Amino acid sequence: MKLFIGYATTEGQTQKIARHIADRLFDMGHMIELSPVADAETMDLTRFDGVILAGSLHAGHYQKALSGFAAQHADTLNDMPSLMISVSLAAAGHDADDWRTLDTILSEFGEATGWTPGDVAQVAGAYAPSRYDVFRRFIMRRIIAAKDPEVDLDSDREYTDWDRLDALVDGWLNNMSV
Structure with a gap:
C-alpha cells in the first residue's frame, strides 16, 4: 500500500512517533511518504491508499498547521482510510476526566476542520x-x-508506549485490508 504520514510537532516527540511509524510500515513493504503537514499543503492525497496524521496537544489544541491541513483536505480525508495519532501527556495516565477531555478536544477538532478520522490513537508523549x-x-x-x-x-522522560503504538497502527492497517 502507498501511505502518507503527515505530522505537526512542537518539541519533536510527534515527529519521532511519525518517523517510527513510517520506518516500521516501510519495513513491512509499504510505500511511505513522510512529511511535516506544513510542507504538504499542496499534496494530492488521492495518490495514497490511506493517510496517517499526527499532532500533539498543547493547551487543549493541536498545532495550527495540522488543523489547517485537515481543514484544507477534509473532503479527501473523509473519503479514504485515515488514522489520527493524537499525542499528549494526558494519554499517559488513567484519569477518566483527562480521557473525556481528550475526546472533547478531538470532537471540537473534527467540527472545526470538517474531518472525522476513520480511527484515532491516543498516544502518550514526552x-x-x-x-x-x-x-x-x-x-x-x-x-x-x-x-x-x-x-x-x-x-x-518519554512516556510513549512503542509496543502499544505498533499494535494500534497494525490494527488500523489490518482494518484497511478487510
Whole structure:
C-alpha cells in the first residue's frame, strides 16, 4: 500500500512517533511518504491508499498547521482510510476526566476542520524540560509533578508506549485490508 504520514510537532516527540511509524510500515513493504503537514499543503492525497496524521496537544489544541491541513483536505480525508495519532501527556495516565477531555478536544477538532478520522490513537508523549522555554517549563513542571510525583522534574522522560503504538497502527492497517 502507498501511505502518507503527515505530522505537526512542537518539541519533536510527534515527529519521532511519525518517523517510527513510517520506518516500521516501510519495513513491512509499504510505500511511505513522510512529511511535516506544513510542507504538504499542496499534496494530492488521492495518490495514497490511506493517510496517517499526527499532532500533539498543547493547551487543549493541536498545532495550527495540522488543523489547517485537515481543514484544507477534509473532503479527501473523509473519503479514504485515515488514522489520527493524537499525542499528549494526558494519554499517559488513567484519569477518566483527562480521557473525556481528550475526546472533547478531538470532537471540537473534527467540527472545526470538517474531518472525522476513520480511527484515532491516543498516544502518550514526552516530558522534555530540556526543550521548553522558561514559561512552558514552569507550567509543565506543575502538571507533571501533580500527575507523576516520582519523576525527576529536571530530566526528560518519554512516556510513549512503542509496543502499544505498533499494535494500534497494525490494527488500523489490518482494518484497511478487510
